[in-house]
Amino acid sequence: MQQFDVLIIGSGLAGLTLALRTAEHKNVCLVSKRSINDTASDWAQGGIAAVLNDEDSIENHIQDTLVAGGGLCDEAVTRMVAEHAKESVEWLIEQGVGFTREHDNSGYHLTREGGHSHRRIIHAADATGHAVQMTLSDKVKQHPNITLMEYHIAVDLITTSKIHQNKVDSSKIVPTDDNTCLGAYVLDKSTGKVLTIAAQNTILATGGAGKVYLYTTNPDISTGDGIAMAWRAGCRVANMEFIQFHPTCLFHPHAKSFLISEAVRGEGGLLKLADGTRFMFDHDERLELAPRDVVARAIDFEMKKRGLDCVYLDITDKPLSFIKEHFPNIYKRCLEFGIDISKTPIPVVPAAHYTCGGVMTDDKGRTDIANLYAVGETACTGLHGANRLASNSLLECLVFGQMAAKDILSQPAKPSPQLPYWDESRVTDADEEVLITHTWDELRRFMWNYVGIVRTDKRLSRALHRIHMLRDEVYEFYSNFKISNDLIELRNLLQVAELIVESAISRKESRGLHYSKDHTNLEVEPIPTVLEPSNYDSLLDNE
Template sequence: MPQAPDSPLPVVIIGAGLAGLTVALHLAETQPVIVLAKRQLEEGATAWAQGGIVGVLGSDDSIESHVRDTQEAGAGLVDERTAEFIARHSAEAVEWLVARGVPFSPDPEGPLGLHLTREGGHAVRRIAHAADATGKAIHDVLLDEVKRHPNITLREKWMAIDLITNRHLKRSAQEAYEQARDMGRCHGVYALDIENGRIETLHAAAVVLASGGAGKVYRYTTNPETSTGDGIAMAWRAGCRIGNMEFIQFHPTCLYHPQERSFLITEALRGEGGILRLPDGTRFMPAHDERGELAPRDIVARAIDFEMKKHGLDHVWLDATHLGEAFLREHFPTIFARCLSLGIDISRQPIPVVPAAHYTCGGVVTDLHGRTDLPGLYAVGETTYTGLHGANRLASNSLLECVVLGRTCADDIQANLPEKAPKLPGWDESQVTDADEEVVIAHNWDELRLLMWNYVGIVRTTRRLERALHRIKLLRQEIDEYYAAFRVSRDLLELRNLVDCA
């Protein structure tokens, strides 16, 4: 739908997870907002987050302690200024969520009346949580508020294709738009209405990439179907710097079951005393790290991978039977119910677990206001590389980053709205036809994900990486040729984005 001449341009947010919804709510009091979600609004990585959100709230905690834990988990590659800024605003972030009605697990004796739990890599209890489904609890509350806000338009099953930058203006409106002589700005986005195949040109005062990570580039992942690196790939194609994409965090404990390929077993279960064991019952983590099961995720994931390869195992066991049924039902109701539905009573049986790709620690390079290298383009959340996570993310820092930097991003957008809007060219489909070989997409999708898992997984070698690079270059050429010849679809766009991320 064309923009009315006198109405303000909207801010277009790509992604409806915690990062995108936080930006939308902060912006919507003064600015119209459009939020694009390529699948159901309730889908996405936020709703899958179990553990919680960090808040430096307790009397036994400090900003310095949180920064120190973040640095250690990130192998010393964390940007200290970023970590300090986010830790300093963590209590404020939790308070903002409490004020919106997020039903965190209570504790009358706890700070803000909240129960704080502990996860691997944390020196103290500092994680506010809603039982074992924190992400869903937060997402449900914010999504309900967004749905009711008159200044926010939600577009479900709409997928961004590419950003509209100055290079697009050269074909049409540069002479009529004096600011187009600048070497770069993001003016909007081409978006696909997935259900009817219509492509729309969306003018935007600013575009915010909040589309999550690229976990689906791997065969085994805890990520939802939405995690195909869309924002990262679009920003890269627009000329933005991408940083530290080699740092993919592998969660140590994904449920190993043929009926549940992506169900995560939260770190908090180990934080409360869960023990990793071999099939004969041997506890193995103390041999790898003195912190045992409370070591950071990368150490635990590598330890499990080592033991599986050493003993020829398909999985290891996470034993929580000693915690008791009442405790497990109260603190981990989602995990208890899901496992029970699969015939696993976790109060009496250990849980079969394997590592899986979990979090993209790298991404679009941004500052503490979400600004990218391209004026008018912002990014927040797992799509970004802010320097917070380094080589490995500390548990429960991700939701915190979304809330803290979602606010600063919105503030910067409001302070830097463009005065003019150029005329933008429409999407050109004159040289393409309907695809007649969908099998090409399915085959390349499977090949890419298996290749990445086997050659660019938890443990990598130079020879494996060289082989992977050679094949990925060929895959990318095939996919680019297919993209140039046929009309776009969600499957094709996701494959194109994944191979760019790979």
Template sequence: MQQLMQQKPTYETDVLIIGSGAAGLTLALHLAEHARILVLSKGPLTEGSTYYAQGGIAAVFDEDDSIDSHIDDTLVAGAGLCSREAVEYTTQNARASLQWLIDQGVGFDQIDSNAGAPRYHLNREGGHSHRRILHAADATGKAVQTTLVDRVRQHPNIQLLERFNAVDLITSRQTGRPHAVYGAYIWNRKHEQVETVAAKFVALATGGASKVYQYTSNPDVASGDGIAMAWRAGCRTANMEFNQFHPTCLYHPGAQTFLLTEALRGEGALLKRPDGSRFMPEFHEAAELAPRDVVARAIDYEMKRLGADCMYLDISHQPADFIKEHFPTIYEKCLALGIDMTKEPLPVVPAAHYTCGGVVTDLHAQTDVPGLYAIGEVAYTGLHGANRMASNSLLECVVFAQAAAKHIIQRLDKVQITTQLPSWDESKVNDSDEEVIIQHNWHELRLFMWDYVGIVRTNKRLERALRRIEMLQHEIHDYYANFKVSNNLLELRNLVQVAELIVRSAMERKESRGLHYNLDHPDLLPEAVPTLLTPAQFRTNPGNTA
């Protein structure tokens, strides 16, 4: 696409927030008293990974727990690759961030008490040495998302655009101005046209990229849009090889993306083979409470060894009333599918769940492009290292949204909106009559990423995946240059870019660490070093042209 003519943008705002989950809405609410905010949501505001998060949010609320313990647990789970500075910053700000959510109206479960001050019920999950997970039954994400959506809808300084895709960031590459972000091109799905947003600051809060895999716990919107856009704008990425596969996704044709929270294992659920025997004690001293990468590989190993379609998660030994009280959402969902978890085990398989790497940021959530921020799963802060510990994800969203807000507020008066931006030129493109090509490429990408770049990898599988990706990139580049954009085309373009970053990062790592396991490099290297990729390394690739 060539953007030629200068014109007044469709929208002007102080801060454009691309994404409407916990990270984006927290940032919007913190900024709204100081600036005009525009929030872009690809689907309905209630859609996204936040809404479907079950387990909870980690913070030290128990007097027997400590921030040092939370730090140590996170560092251990991250397999030596966490940034200690990021871990300390996140855990030290955890309680205040959760208190802010409580003040907004999020109803975390409490223990009955006459003491006056609320006492919160705390779960324990894999990797945690203490009970420190605040939760709203087994639907914490829903409680957080609906509360924040209600607050955002009531604020006069926040404008919401639902069912809009972000296409690309507008930077010096399009404008010829000094290196910075000036806004974004967005696709109005209702009117099927590209529009322009001018902004002083842009924040990416688009979530992760697990839709690049055939089997995922994520909703359809998790297509790596923010990572791909930031890469095309010149931002570095880090640790993209570490994609977390959640060990326990319900194995049922009617629930392909339904997650079974780690809190089940925290409350005593056991992983079993089809014959009813346990296997996790053979893989890790913490058994079912081992870090997610260990549990996911153990399930994958047992499935392949036995030729089984799934393993089983059994909590039926707990009292039925206990199960229904603590896991009402899961209980009702499984019952609707004909499975009574109070009486029988749940069939489970691993599924792509969380992108531990992402766009490189500092502790203010700033990226390499001035004025551009990245918060939540789209970002690489250094918190998660080679494996994210359970319930640190929503925490990262809130902590770094608050950090970004403080940084932006300090700079609001120092930046001017650029009111003349290059328009989007569609004069040389046509309506596509080959949608089947997009669908075919879509399915091919997700299948070979699952087969070649999944839980267990080899050098040969990675090389095959990269060859397929490069072929797809050429096809998609030609298609993008000649046809009008659509939701499927935009997502496919971004997913192929993210797939390249995942594979190239995996090829750079000559060891097995955390979530990245390569049979050709099974040992740990003595030094843990993040995998950094820079766009300048790959400028000849057609997938990197905006």
């Protein structure tokens, strides 16, 4: 058993921020499922929303967030995030992040994205996430108080409740009246061995669940691990029906879900049909700068109405020098596929992009379970409501990473209990790994078809039926065979898929990112969708 003050599961911006902000006073373990930089944060193109000039105001940022959120944002949390945005950006600058400056070097260049009333997006060309990720990960690697575990995947959380349920000798467990998180079981993918890691505080920073869908802008690691683990441990989840579909993903058979940044539309890119006709006039007065849910539904509508494979994003009216300066990576990547975006419109389609719901937390990132935090896309903090405003995601990682770190550092040291080891004495090696692959493919395909941009009661019911059948099959597999990375991810994806569908079924209206053909009304009183944890089988069920 290994012991740490702080165990952080996930190495994106939220995890890195929290690690660096606690490591001066705590012994930190940072677990990364792949390499430290293989994260959704690293893929983020647009930027970070913050009020950085006198033409804008915090009230404007708050209002834009509330409007995009469809009445479900927590106003107090929204204000806290907006008020801490500038200092969060300044902290990144202190760490060495090189944001794009104006030509005259008078300040930082700010762009505008859909749903924003002002230019307030600070960015590093069109690869902001990569610039931030590389800067902070380099500091994490060099920090003497941070132990980095790459190519390790968390299996499940260890809590007092689960230990007692399984009648494990708990004489050495610190007594508590509450369900308390004591650490996690973590699979070392290089050896196949499961480690027992004890921690005074455990943080879930595992990102979202985009890989539950067939088409997504997310990296392969986005399998909802933290949300599923927290649910199984006893945490509530909220607003899981609100899956944001980014309107503009590059449509090409070999592009593998390459995102075309919101900033392309912010800088004048126009959405068109193949014949050059613009169509956003028919959908929203804000045209291409409408919030993502509106634009994604408009594109989906036009594609289905006309039987199209894609629509086009046209920025050819900008000079090549402008495009290379503002969108160097998008220009280069599209060119690799034979698309010169300075001369040819970009073929685009919507794709699953962001999980607005997640593990319920307070304004410090604390969950329902003592000593367990959730930050970043894993969490439902109340900031995003029914639809996340563009470039508020990296900002949320920064602010809640800071808030959680401050709360952790304010706590007195706790004794570390002796925890039970992972026992696989009664399981064998899997004999049919192909079952995992086939189940994964089936899940992602019917989630895309039945629980996508437009939903119906019949589609949701059919999806839930299939999920339950697959879940039972995977449970049997999990109970009888040694675990693997693919099996852990599939188990988590099925759990998250169930939470998404159950949440969607319970919402009898169309709001924000959830659009139902059977319930096109908008209820007067916006109410979050909160799911209470079920009596889920224990993490030790294979022992």
